[in-house]
Amino acid sequence: MATALFLVLTLAPLVAPFAVVGAAVALARRARVRAPAAGRCRPSGTTCALLAVLGGGAALGAYAWGLSRGFYLLDPDQMCASRGARGDHVVTRAALPVSVRCVTGDGAGTELVPGWVNPVVVAGLALFALAVVEGVLGVVRRRTRRTRASGGSHAW
Numbered sequence: 679m680a681t682a683l684f685l686v687l688t689l690a691p692l693v694a695p696f697a698v699v700g701a702a703v704a705l706a707r708r709a710r711v712r713a714p715a716a717g718r719c720r721p722s723g724t725t726c727a728l729l730a731v732l733g734g735g736a737a738l739g740a741y742a743w744g745l746s747r748g749f750y751l752l753d754p755d756q757m758c759a760s761r762g763a764r765g766d767h768v769v770t771r772a773a774l775p776v777s778v779r780c781v782t783g784d785g786a787g788t789e790l791v792p793g794w795v796n797p798v799v800v801a802g803l804a805l806f807a808l809a810v811v812e813g814v815l816g817v818v819r820r821r822t823r824r825t826r827a828s829g830g831s832h833a834w
Contacts, residue, residue: 687742694739701732726813730806737802744776744795761790775799 705728721729758767758780767780770787776799778790 687745690738690742691746694735694742697735698732698739701728701735704728705732720816720819721812723813723816726809726816729809730813733802733805733807733809735802737799737806740795740798740802741776744778744791744799745773747778747790747792758788758790761788 705725708725708728757769761780767782770779770781771777775796776791779787780790781787
């Protein structure tokens with residue numbers, strides 16, 4: 679299981695951009711093909727699925743990118759020196775928010791994770807969650823509508 683997680687986090691920064699761009703292109707095509715409806719309408723299940731892929735792919739890719747900023751085969755001093763931090767260092771890591779810091783003996787720290795990573799993770803997770811909730815609510819609404827239209831009883 680740990681090997682599979684390591685493999686996913688290693689490949690996510692390489693694969694996630696393709697998933698995000700593919701979902702964005704598919705959403706753009708769907709928006710261009712669909713005629714604007716009179717009034718406000720709910721997104722379809724396919725649109726919700728594409729939005730979930732877009733948000734989830736962005737969140738996973740950014741999260742894996744941030745975690746990989748502190749993964750080196752070098753010792754901590756060489757890793758921190760490669761990022762411009764001077765002196766002896768201790769590397770501290772945090773999973774959420776994603777953080778990899780080189781901390782010197784006097785307490786000064788240099789963050790190795792780019793500033794855009796955590797906002798993209800949060801926004802991607804929010805979009806993913808909203809799309810999944812809207813997709814599930816859409817399925818429930820359609821089933822409820824079908825049940826009411828058929829008289830409300832099922833022969834099991």
